[in-house]
Amino acid sequence: MDISTPAQVRARVALAAAIALGALWIGAAFVPAVLWAGVVTIAVEPLRRRILARWPGHNTLAACLITLAVLLVVVVPLVAAVSRAVVEAQSVALWLAEARAHGVPVPLWVATLPYGSAEITAWWNSHLLTAAAASEQIGRLDTDLLVTQSRSLTHSIVRRAVVFAFTIVVLFFLIRDRDAVVQQLERGAERGFGDAGIRLGRQIFASVRGTVDGLVLLGLAQGILMAVIYGFAGVPHPILMGLLSGVASMVPFGLVAILLIALLLLVVNGAITAAIVVGILAFVLNFVIDHFLRPGLIGGTTRLPFVWVLIGIVGGVETIGLLGLFVGPAVMAALVLIWREWVADGDIGAEDEHASASA
Structure with missing residues (x-):
């Protein structure tokens, strides 16, 4: 049996830390993919258990x-959205060509505005009504900036496609080897931090699950309801707008941007009353979900006051993007758990002696 000296132990720890940092540095570009795969793996665990119960x-x-x-859920709406964007882009290009050739007449909805109708009509007649004026306004677009932005967008799309493909690969192996991975993580947490490490890891898993339920599932439900409202109100492309509303509702205050677009489309078409009704219904629906349903789902699972959940979500999105929706609340839940055990009697992470005696 080998007996290591303290110097050898410190050297091994330093070597392990250096190797871990080196691996993190090399694979830093794919860390979001691994985290996304982990979030999805936690979210689909009930489905995995049902499949394994059957087979x-x-x-x-x-x-x-x-x-x-998962691949179909992500790819199918994405392909539909891209196809729609291509069609809309072609329509916009044709509209611009028509505007430069013949000018743009004042829309009918301008006359229905309660305020500012005369001012808008006067500006429109002088800047867009004739072919020469419209061509001058459209010609002011910075073509060099558009080319630069399109190149940057293409590079971003390619990069995200590579990360997504890697996420799918990692997701497959995480789901297949889920039990072994969890056992190794629990073993490592126990050796490093004792029982507190295991509880901390389980709290993080529960936080991710609660955040998925509170954000994704409620977001999908809200998107379906908004699509129905858009359809009855006459908003163009109600299914697509409902999908965008559901995704945007996962981000704090994100639904407002999509809702404003929908209301603007209704106003442009002259449906002022429908726009007011849609705005009221969307506000009521969003208020109920954000103030009653979502805090109950997320806060109840994460054992966090909803203000901490909100800080985790907003701060996470601000720091690491969309992934922060799930990582932020999990980090806050871990922090609050550590704090609660720190201020409790006994060592941090130790079970309460009175609770153990009563049990």
């Missing part, structure tokens, strides 16, 4: 089915 021992089959489902 015990078929971990690979469960991983294949769930990964394919």
Whole structure:
């Protein structure tokens, strides 16, 4: 049996830390992909258990089915949105060409505005009504800036596509080997931090699950309801607008941007009353979800006051983007758990002696 000296132990720890930092530095670009795969793995665990209950021992089959489902859920709406964007871009290009050739007449909805109708009409007649005026206004667009932005957008799309492909690969292996990965993580947490490490890890998992339920599931439900409202109100492309509303509702105050676009489309079409009704219904729906349903789902699972959940969500999005929606509340939940155990009697992470005696 080898007996290491204290110097050798310190050297091994330093070597392990250096290797870990080196690996993190090399794979830094794919850390978001790994985190996304981890979030999705935690979210789909109930589905995985149902599949394995039906076909015990078929971990690979469960991983294949769930990964394919996730791929379809992401890719199909994305392809539909891109296709619609291409069609809309062609329509915009044709509109610009028509405007430069013949000018743009004043829209009918301008005359229905309660205020500012005369001012808008006068500006429109002098800047867009004739072909020469419209051509001058459109010609002011900075073509060099548009080319630069399009190149940057193309590079961003390619990069995100690579990260997404890597996420799908990691997701498959995480789902297939989920039990082994969890056992290793719990073993490592126990060796490093004792029982407190295991509780901390489980709290993080529960926080991610609660955040997924509170954001994603409620966001999808809100998107469906908004699509129905848009459809009855006559908003163009109600299904697409509902999908965008559902996704935007996951981000604090994100629904406001999509709602303003929908209301603007209604106003442009002259449906002022419909715009007012849609605005009121959307406000009421968003108020109920944000102040009653979402705090109950997220706060109840994470054991956090909703103000801390909100700080985690907003701060997470501000710091690391969309991934912060799920990572932020998990970090806040871990911090609050550590604080609660720190201010409790006994060592941090130790079970309460009175609770243990009563048990």
